[in-house]
Amino acid sequence: MSETAFVRWRDLPRGRQLVGGAPMCAGCSGLEVLHQVLDVLGEKTVIINSAGCMSLLVSYPYSPLRGSWLYTAMASAAAGAQGMRDALDLRLAQGMPAEDDLQVMVLSGDGAAYGMGLSPASGAIERGLDFIYLVYDNEGYGNTGQQQSDATPHGAHTASCGSYRGWKKDLFAIWVAHRPAYAATLIGSEPLDLARKVDKAARLKGPRLLLALAPCPTGWDFDASATVEVGHLAVKTGIWPLKEYVDGRITHTKVPRERLPVEDYLVRQGRFRHLFEPRRDEARLGEVQAAVDAYWAELPGG
């Protein structure tokens, strides 16, 4: 679509909304995505943060943000966003100039967004709340040592479940079933795709999901310098489909022409090491590959 301000890489924002000094791990893609999103949204954004790694973002008296930030209990960010939106609407009604209005954005981990925060979010979407819901999905409870969450992928080792037998929940599909104003999957390693989607979301009103896979060197066990590379592999293997939902239609925004085998992605991460050592677990590697193949086979033209 041509209405985007982001056609080429050099159109990406040059200025940075965040400053340094944030206490996230070196190489944290969650923080990378936050800066990429805020650089597009600009400073008139208020963040409602559910408990997780990012709740240390603002540790009194230090904040890397330009704007305001509200910390909520793990399940309650969508409820916090409702209160924030209501307060802003009230002030608008009382005569606050429209240019002082803020974009209300939830910042949530996957543990909250796929799990205990889902019901409040569902209620907020149903009420048509005008907010963005940004999820940095590191596929586990990162802040407490990477226990299993509802976003943990099949086969991943976590601190609580060993090698996970279940399957990652499809949060994008759950949101789409609510018919929100917008929903998109993102990844920090594809900043142009990300910027276009954030830009589109910013121009819409109503409930809007931005769901970013966030490679986590600490929880996934890979070297911090490989964060972007692991992200690229998630896309190229088809494990993390980049797509958006708008006006009742889902479009894939970056279809890997020839998908790499999933193990190219898995083998880079210590959380999947047991699938390769001491001997290859062909059965489970096959299960992961089959699930990805089935996803893409179901797409029209897939």
Added chain:
Amino acid sequence: MYRIRFHGRGGQGMKTASRILGSALFLAGYEVQDAPHYGAERRGAPMHAVVRAARGPIQERGFVDRPDLVVVADEGLLAEAGAAILQGLDHHSLLLTVGREPAALWQDRLRLAGPVLALADAVIAAGERHFLGAFCAGAAARLLGVVALACLLQAVDDEVASFGEAAVARSRELAEAGWRGLEEHAGSVGEGSAAGASGQAPPDWIELQAEAGDLAAPSIHGGLSSIEVRTGLWRTQRPVIDYAHCRRCWWVCSEFCPDSAISVDADGTPTIDYAHCKGCLVCLAQCPAHAIRAVPERGASS
């Protein structure tokens, strides 16, 4: 009772060090406690883990405030007051630094009442800093002098098994290297006296008046204050841009830097903010011109 603290950075294996030493002491017949100091896990950030070992039941809990042995896996941390490495060191506590500098330098700079030893870490390559834990555990075991090499290696097997065979093999080598490196000093750490609750100084409580919520609830009235937090101290490797080869494609390095630590000037020249760059080396891994190289932080001019 033996009281030991291991200080390092998230990702350098100090939790593993405490587990290995704890298990080794247990195999040697001691009752043992080992635990990382609880805090959100952050790769690169200062952290520590403690071990207590005694011939009878251990009633103490929490922080080790009168250590017999303090092991510092990363010399750079000695400059960070927040790492609290010197806390509680007295004439009988031994400080072991692991790195490059000689003991005399630390003895002179830190002016400690107790002995200082230094162990060279040259056997550990830059890319395997996460094995520091095994090395430090081996060194500490030898300093205590009550753990046989066989117990140490058994403990390595038990504690590292879940990371795979290669990790176990390398950890065994390094634990043994640490153990052998301190041969001349075997047994130089003695047990501290048992401390009963009665011997403990009461905390310096300050009575605070209950205040109204708007005064008592911390709130930050200005953004961007985290600029005061020097996360640059987390760095062990420093990215350096070679401007002769830089193509001014800032939308790569500056966009991918998770910490917004690469600013861009009007003609597209990137500048790294070393006060905040955490040294993840994502920029180095992504730079298409290979114009960024890494130099070890120690010895780099600041």
